[in-house]
Amino acid sequence: MSLRERWKTERLQASAYDYAVQNRYLSRLGARVLWNYDITHLRQNIAAQDPSALTLDIPCGGGLAVGDNPRHIAADLSWTMLTRARRKTATLLQADIYALPFPTATFDACVTYNGLHCLPDPAAAVAELARVLRPGGTLRGTTIVRGTSRDPLIRLMQRKGLFGPSGTITDVRTWLTAAGLTNIILTPSGAITGFTAQRPPDPAPGKIGTHHPPPSAKVD
Template sequence: MDWRDAGLIGVLYDVGIEHRWLGLIGGRAVWGADLRRHYRDIATLGSSAGRGARVLDVPCGGGVAFRGIPRDGSWRYVAVDLAPVMLRRARAVAERYELANLALTQASVTALPFPGATFDLCLSYFGLHCFPDPAAALADMARVLRPGGLLRGTSVVRGGGRRQDAAIAVLRRFGVFGEVGTAADLASWLEAAGLREIAVDRDGAVAYFTARR
């Protein structure tokens, strides 16, 4: 599936992540994971970078991370997604939260339209497994991070169990998912991107990752 043309599938995918109770049910039922950690991670975003931080959110989806960012405009926040439907949903969320200093940009994650060393923090929540080339995506995220900048996110990975791997295979067959690696693959992609202080922690078929430029 070309995510630029994401319609109903894209909206359903986003709704499942955006609504906490649906995310928790789906996380346990489909991925064998407790997604409370994911929502806690978003809730504590405000303490992950100081005032004036330049933050990139890719893919932003429908703006699930927006609930955790400062609403006083102290961050310069850029939300990127390939799908127009996701950007429209994200814009509605930004308006609802009255977020300042937030820009929405349509772009590919492997060709981010920003100079190198632009951002202090890069977020990538539940999008990596949808990309045809996650290693290339991480390499471009690393490129736009300043030295010392932090990357943090979540991704579905293989190796969480037979049922979870079967679900991944089905979603790949229908084009919803792209290349999906294991937690070890994810760590190797982060290292190949030139990142350091890499941490990858798997819960079921969900991996939480952080790395520094």
């Protein structure tokens, strides 16, 4: 089974992962023990999202970053994750991060938390997220990176078919730069690096941030 198909179809694994992530005690303990990561950074990152921005959240998992906001489009390849996210929002979409069903320059913001290290081609995913960003829009996320004391655990996850090739902090910067993004900020914590980057704005900044109705994206 390919890495993509595993994350798309596995139910028990997805449910167990989401349960741990949603539980504040387990997520804090797991992040610290497994990845030497202070998960407070992730929660602060999520809290800093602009609720008025039309936002694409992929992979949304069980909806950690999702609220009852019709301008926040939660997408994932896994039906199990979308079913769990349904508890928090009805604005859901099953989508492939490599081929997003949106026109270029659709979203004010894209967020991708703890997902890139699970992908076979994270650089292609970043490029596709950059494509659907409007000029001046922001990409925000986190990913597990190689080059820390947790490399043996990363290799174990790769052997089990749970992680893709992952990347180093330098690779993350390269993915963002190659996608045409600027104003890159990387915030490493243990084996996890947070990142923000911006699609360069248009010469006419008055056109940025024009409010459009969110795309129709509901799971029936």
